[in-house]
Amino acid sequence: MSSENRFSDYDAIERIYLPARKELYEIYLEELEKLILQHLPKGAHIFDFCCGRGELAQLLIKKGYQVTGLDGSEVMLRCARENAPSAEFILDDARYFKLPPTFHAVVFIGNSLNDIISIEELESVFRNLYVALLRNGLFVFELKLEEYYTSSMSVPTSRGDVENDFAWIERYTYDPQKKVAQENFTKFQLIKEEWHRSDVTFLSKAYSQTEVQSVLEKVGFTEISIYDEERDLGVDRSPGIACFVCRKP
Structure with missing residues (x-):
């Protein structure tokens, strides 16, 4: 697709974003295990949204899950295909992609949702993810709140x-x-x-917890739980990073 329709500027700074420590993604995996993985069927299909270099995708595959990743950076996806050759990867814009109901869960670890600076586009992202989930599917994501x-x-x-x-x-x-x-x-x-x-x-954009929860509810997500990563989940992060968990009924 045209680079005008996706966050392709990340291609220009790929070298700056060095691969994160393996231990960090193992911590993310432990966090996901507590929050959603234990509730998924064996071999569940997981959507690694804004997957970056594919480090998390590879860890999920090693756990026996089927993984599809999406990112707007062609350079990042080139690295992802090397890091997780068994996964499927899609080059598309996080705001406008369209996929049919396919996934048991959507996981998003990172800060890219804050790069969506209008509440209308954030709603579009949530709506498209809602459609891509199977019924009773789970959605977990990180977001930097105003406190951060x-x-x-x-x-x-x-x-x-x-x-x-x-x-x-x-x-x-x-x-x-x-x-x-x-x-x-x-x-x-x-x-x-x-x-x-x-x-x-x-x-x-620095969104408030109330704003994000309101948009999730508007789209149709239910059972919304919100955790402070540092205080509630024991993850060594800066204050003000929240983890949202919700369900498509």
Whole structure:
């Protein structure tokens, strides 16, 4: 599909997003086991939404599940197919994809839902996932709430790294009035003995727990449970990251 219709800007910064530690995804897997995996049938079909490099997909396959992943980055999916060759992967936009009722569960581990900065598009995502679930299917996802942005991004911050042929810097700012964070990436890459600069900007939205729960209910999800990952689930994360679990009746 056209890169204009998906979050293809991640292709430009794939090298910056180094593979996460294996131990981190094993922690995610333990979290999913407690929340939903124990309630799924043997060999259930799981939809790894915004799957990135496929690290979680491979762990789920090793547990005996069938996995389909979706991501908007062609570069990320190239890595995912190497990391989880037994999974099926789809290149599509998280906001507009259409799939028939197929999955026993949808799992989303990461921050990409915050990159959807309008409540209308977030509703579209939830509605499409609702359709893709089988009846009685489960949906679990992470989301950074307002508490995360006000505690972790209250002042502008930056980070970066330098290698022999590659350098980058990332700058964060947060507007508490608009509840929108901005990440500005600048990278320099040595190509044929010449340095090339490129810039890309990402916006993310600080949603409230009430807003998200209201949209889930509007779409039709029931049995909505909300956990603070640090306080309720014992996951060593920054404050304000919530885990939502709900069901398609």
